[in-house]
Amino acid sequence: MKYPVVKNYINGELTSSSNGTLDVYSPLDGLIISQVTISSASELDKAVQSARKAFKSWSEIPIKERVQVFFKYRNLLEEHTDELTNLVSEENGKTYSEAKAEVLKSIELTEFACAMPQLVSGEILEVSKGVECRIEKYPVGVIASITPFNFPNMVPNWTIPNALVLGNTMILKPSEQVPLSANRLAELLKEAGLPNGVLNIVHGQKEMVEAICDHPGIDGVTFVGSTKVAKIVYMRATSKLKRAVCLGGAKNHLIVLPDANVEMTASNVAASMSGCAGQRCMAASAMVGVGAVNHIIKKLCEEAKKIIPGENLGAVISKAAKERIENYITEAEKQGAKILVDGRGAIVKGKEKGFYVGPTVIDFVKPEMKIAKEEVFGPVLSIMRTETIDEALEIENNSQYGNAASIFTQSGGASKYVAEKASAGMIGVNIGVPVPREPFGGWNESKFGVGDITGKSSIEFLTKPKKITTKWDHESKTNWMS
Numbered sequence: 001m002k003y004p005v006v007k008n009y010i011n012g013e014l015t016s017s018s019n020g021t022l023d024v025y026s027p028l029d030g031l032i033i034s035q036v037t038i039s040s041a042s043e044l045d046k047a048v049q050s051a052r053k054a055f056k057s058w059s060e061i062p063i064k065e066r067v068q069v070f071f072k073y074r075n076l077l078e079e080h081t082d083e084l085t086n087l088v089s090e091e092n093g094k095t096y097s098e099a100k101a102e103v104l105k106s107i108e109l110t111e112f113a114c115a116m117p118q119l120v121s122g123e124i125l126e127v128s129k130g131v132e133c134r135i136e137k138y139p140v141g142v143i144a145s146i147t148p149f150n151f152p153n154m155v156p157n158w159t160i161p162n163a164l165v166l167g168n169t170m171i172l173k174p175s176e177q178v179p180l181s182a183n184r185l186a187e188l189l190k191e192a193g194l195p196n197g198v199l200n201i202v203h204g205q206k207e208m209v210e211a212i213c214d215h216p217g218i219d220g221v222t223f224v225g226s227t228k229v230a231k232i233v234y235m236r237a238t239s240k241l242k243r244a245v246c247l248g249g250a251k252n253h254l255i256v257l258p259d260a261n262v263e264m265t266a267s268n269v270a271a272s273m274s275g276c277a278g279q280r281c282m283a284a285s286a287m288v289g290v291g292a293v294n295h296i297i298k299k300l301c302e303e304a305k306k307i308i309p310g311e312n313l314g315a316v317i318s319k320a321a322k323e324r325i326e327n328y329i330t331e332a333e334k335q336g337a338k339i340l341v342d343g344r345g346a347i348v349k350g351k352e353k354g355f356y357v358g359p360t361v362i363d364f365v366k367p368e369m370k371i372a373k374e375e376v377f378g379p380v381l382s383i384m385r386t387e388t389i390d391e392a393l394e395i396e397n398n399s400q401y402g403n404a405a406s407i408f409t410q411s412g413g414a415s416k417y418v419a420e421k422a423s424a425g426m427i428g429v430n431i432g433v434p435v436p437r438e439p440f441g442g443w444n445e446s447k448f449g450v451g452d453i454t455g456k457s458s459i460e461f462l463t464k465p466k467k468i469t470t471k472w473d474h475e476s477k478t479n480w481m482s
């Protein structure tokens with residue numbers, strides 16, 4: 001094993017569990033690189049107690065001082081970019097450049113949090129003559145963050161910097177498939193000066209997530225993962241009277257019109273469906289070609305064939321994921337779809353046990369097919385054909401998901417129409433992966449809860465407003481309170 005067992009991180013200390021461990025694989029070569037502790041309910045309880053105790057002092061430190069830790073953390077992320085990038089690539093399977101983009105995004109997210117003292121300002125409103133209401137924002141308490149496998153460094157940083165700068169303390173439960181980056185982030189935060197107990201990490205799977213939802217000492221939960229689990233977590237956490245924002249899966253549609261720039265569209269669509277091996281919640285999963293788009297599809301296939309597993313295409317997360325993705329392709333083929341580029345059975349020389357699926361382009365997919373409706377989460381593009389933009393929008397609107405949607409065209413009018421009518425939280429115009437600046441979040445079953453997970457929107461989630469109404473009348477002998 002290359003790395004020692006990944007332990008709990010409670011009150012600034014790494015602790016083992018007698019609850020057992022799970023193997024951690026590198027998808028790049030399919031070998032075991034580490035093991036991760038399965039934390040117990042009592043260890044979660046210790047982590048929560050530690051976070052509650054730390055909350056008392058951390059929340060009372062002025063925000064201008066709390067933010068200093070994050071200036072240092074931001075610089076440490078930059079200083080350790082290469083090391084963090086390699087760790088992400090190793091445990092997740094993405095290419096070095098994709099992993100580096102993720103670490104750079106974590107730096108950007110931390111920079112946002114560093115601006116928090118300016119962004120979190122309250123309001124003063126007049127109640128009546130001489131009476132004013134001052135609205136101040138207070139931290140919520142202990143926030144738990146449950147994260148997925150596909151961005152081991154970035155998704156924890158969607159919540160950690162903002163939540164902590166705002167005075168909360170935290171429990172992080174990373175994906176058991178990629179636990180190494182999370183523990184490394186905790187080390188860097190400690191080096192940056194974060195007091196013990198402000199961030200705690202527990203590991204595990206379903207049982208640990210359920211224990212987090214149920215624990216009375218946790219005030220709020222952010223979750224990022226599949227829609228199936230997002231629903232469970234949202235319902236369970238809110239039924240225990242916690243606030244929750246839970247981001248789920250995606251099925252992102254790219255609507256392509258015949259007038260779209262051929263080279264740009266083909267390369268954007270190919271990069272969108274295959275980047276991070278298709279394991280991005282922003283990945284293009286379905287393309288809807290409107291009218292005569294064969295020339296674009298031809299070029300798209302040429303671009304897809306330039307994407308080579310083990311070179312500019314990383315691995316998918318597990319053997320099970322590879323099998324699941326290949327089964328989707330086979331089933332679509334059996335139902336009459338046409339495989340234009342086939343990524344099944346991909347093997348990388350020297351890494352024969354790695355979990356690779358090559359880029360796959362499937363034409364003449366019908367909206368009622370399983371592959372058109374479900375999240376495949378691999379480097380697979382399903383192409384559907386329609387005659388009109390409205391038919392394309394109908395397909396997009398009928399999706400249970402609503403994370404992202406894009407339109408490729410030279411027409412401003414058509415792009416405006418699609419941007420208005422698409423039922424998704426993040427829209428791209430001539431962009432395959434329309435990741436916005438903060439805030440980040442989708443619609444429909446791609447997100448449960450009010451507000452987005454990052455950006456200014458997260459401030460509402462991570463704080464409680466206090467309304468202080470005052471009257472100071474210098475002419476009166478007594479004031480309103482007396």
Ligand code: NAD
Nearest residue numbers: 147148149174175205206209225226229247248249250281
């Ligand atoms: P997942 O839902 O399997 O796991 C997410 C987290 O939930 C992990 O920490 C895992 O340990 C835990 N978990 C798994 N099964 C559980 C269960 N039955 N009960 C309670 N907890 C459980 O997701 P994943 O496979 O790690 O990540 C991929 C998914 O995440 C995709 O669906 C992707 O679209 C989604 N995702 C969404 C966004 C977004 O912004 N909407 C961002 C990243 C990833």
